[in-house]
Amino acid sequence: MMHEFLSNNRDDLIERCRLKVAHRATRGATAQQLQNGVPLFLDQLILTLRIEQTKEPMESRKISGPSGGEASFSAIGTSAAQHGQQLLELGFSVDQVVHDYGDLCQAITDLAYERDAPFQIDEFRTLNRCLDNAIADAVTEFSYQRDSTAAGKNAAQVNEKLGFFVHDLRNVLQRASLAFEAGKAGNLNLNWSGATVAVLERSLDGGLRKLIDDSLAEVRLAGGRERPPDVFSLADFIGEIEQSVSLRARAHGCAFTVSSVDARLAIRANRDLLFSALENLLQNAFKFTRPGTDVTLNAYAVAEHILIEVKDHCGGLSAADVDKCDE
Incomplete structure (x- = not known):
């Protein structure tokens, strides 16, 4: 058997x-x-x-x-x-x-x-x-x-992307709110070609609308395909960053200095991701630098690479402050 x-x-x-x-x-x-x-x-x-x-x-x-x-x-x-x-x-x-x-x-x-x-x-x-x-x-x-x-x-990847999206959306709303508060403090006697209105316009049109458009485009694209990098002027990019975060620096009561950038320099990268990363870095610098000190932004070429550096006077972050960086 x-x-x-x-x-x-x-x-x-x-x-x-x-x-x-x-x-x-x-x-x-x-x-x-x-x-x-x-x-x-x-x-x-x-x-x-x-x-x-x-x-x-x-x-x-x-x-x-x-x-x-x-x-x-x-x-x-x-x-x-x-x-x-x-x-x-x-x-x-x-x-x-x-x-x-x-x-x-x-x-x-x-x-x-x-x-x-x-x-x-x-x-x-x-x-x-x-x-x-x-x-x-x-x-x-x-x-x-x-x-x-x-x-x-x-699900983890979706949550991570959602976190980035919400973080960027919050930054755009904060910029728009600061611009509006600045205008309200001046009794709305706005110079429609001035920096405050430019920040407000960029936040609402170039910020919120672009976030929504990019999100819809990502949904329509087949999964796994990354957006190709952009080639853009470094000087224009730094200028937009300066315009975007100046109100935030003023709100924190710190000086913000941006060095001049060689107009001949260009950079190849995902512009939106780089903008968001640099903006967040500067916002944390404004938040944690010592009172009465300044934050500086420099961008220059090193061989074939572009170096963008942010300097502040916070003296390093404690473990508790690290948790506040995304707040």
């Missing part, structure tokens, strides 16, 4: 499977890590075959599960699902999950041929049922865990 053949040759079959696994690339799990794989399945197969020789053969379904792919709870299904999860955690692919059980089927067939062991048709049917259910449950759990992991990573 097959269960006697499997019991008598259990160690030999496991060793044959181990050798088959060893010949496949990128497979280096230990026996302990794969304890829910071939050895446990083989024991469950032997038990299933033994029960089918008793007066209540249908009790074997509690071990093997039913045939035909019907969903049900079984010992083989539970351990196979754990095996599939283990293989995912070890970095294996779904085809390696299937091969694990295929190795045992091949090992049984080869050894039976070598020993000229006769098996009954019903025993082969039981073997196939156990293999089918084990593979199905292992692959199902493997796929579920893999998809869950991918969904979690995607």
Whole structure:
């Protein structure tokens, strides 16, 4: 009988499977890590075959599960699902999950041929049922865990992008609010060509509208494609930064000095990301520099690179102040 053949040759079959696994690339799990794989399945197969020789053969379904792919709870299904999860955690692919059980089927067939062991048709049917259910449950759990992991990573990326978006949106609103407060303090006698109105206009039109347009464009684009870098004037870029943050410097009561920039210099980068990063850096400098000191902004060429530096007099940040940098 097959269960006697499997019991008598259990160690030999496991060793044959181990050798088959060893010949496949990128497979280096230990026996302990794969304890829910071939050895446990083989024991469950032997038990299933033994029960089918008793007066209540249908009790074997509690071990093997039913045939035909019907969903049900079984010992083989539970351990196979754990095996599939283990293989995912070890970095294996779904085809390696299937091969694990295929190795045992091949090992049984080869050894039976070598020993000229006769098996009954019903025993082969039981073997196939156990293999089918084990593979199905292992692959199902493997796929579920893999998809869950991918969904979690995607959610983290979406949250990160949302955080950047909200942060930039807050900066734009702060600039607009400061410009409006400056205008209100002057009883709204605004010079519509002046710096205050320019900041307000840029915040509302070039800021809010651009954030919304860029967000819509990103949604429409296929995932994974990054926006190509822009080539733009460094002097114009620094001028826009100066205009954008001057009100913030004034609100914090610190002097803000911008050195002149060579008009011949150009920079190749993602303009919006660079603008946002430099703006945030300057805002933190205004927030943490010592009272009565100044913040300076310099931009110049070093060989083939552009160096943009911000200097303040904060003397370094404490652990508590670091947490306030994004506030």
